[in-house]
Amino acid sequence: xxxxxxxxxxxxxxxxxxxxxxxxxxxxxxxxxxxxxxxxxxxxxxxxxxxxxxxxxxxxxxxxxxxxxxxxxxxxxxxxxxxxxxxxxxxxxxxxxxxxxxxxxxxxxxxxxxxxxxxxxxxxxxxxxxxxxxxx
Numbered sequence: 001x002x003x004x005x006x007x008x009x010x011x012x013x014x015x016x017x018x019x020x021x022x023x024x025x026x027x028x029x030x031x032x033x034x035x036x037x038x039x040x041x042x043x044x045x046x047x048x049x050x051x052x053x054x055x056x057x058x059x060x061x062x063x064x065x066x067x068x069x070x071x072x073x074x075x076x077x078x079x080x081x082x083x084x085x086x087x088x089x090x091x092x093x094x095x096x097x098x099x100x101x102x103x104x105x106x107x108x109x110x111x112x113x114x115x116x117x118x119x120x121x122x123x124x125x126x127x128x129x130x131x132x133x134x135x136x
Contacts (some may be wrong), residue, residue, distance in 0.1 A: 027132035065132030
């Protein structure tokens, strides 16, 4: 049985164009994970790391939808795809939505992610990850 994930994006440039896109993605399974990326007390400078297992698909072509949001966004909140050769140092300074061919930007299947929170002052970040995939 398949699931359907719907998504939409609206972009408005002040005094310029208004663009929008909406679609849905059929997936065989989805995984939703909420993780707290802890921050160390004190000033930024020593990132705290939090790893999370996201989903079991080993072939990046099985991933159809990848969405990451947080209650905090900052260039000092980053994540890596922990598979050898996976993307690293991805700043979570805004929500991240990848669908279709855009998922290839992760370079490897996001089975496990490592978040690095260098916001300091105990500014923990609650991160929500939604992955739509083929079941294996």
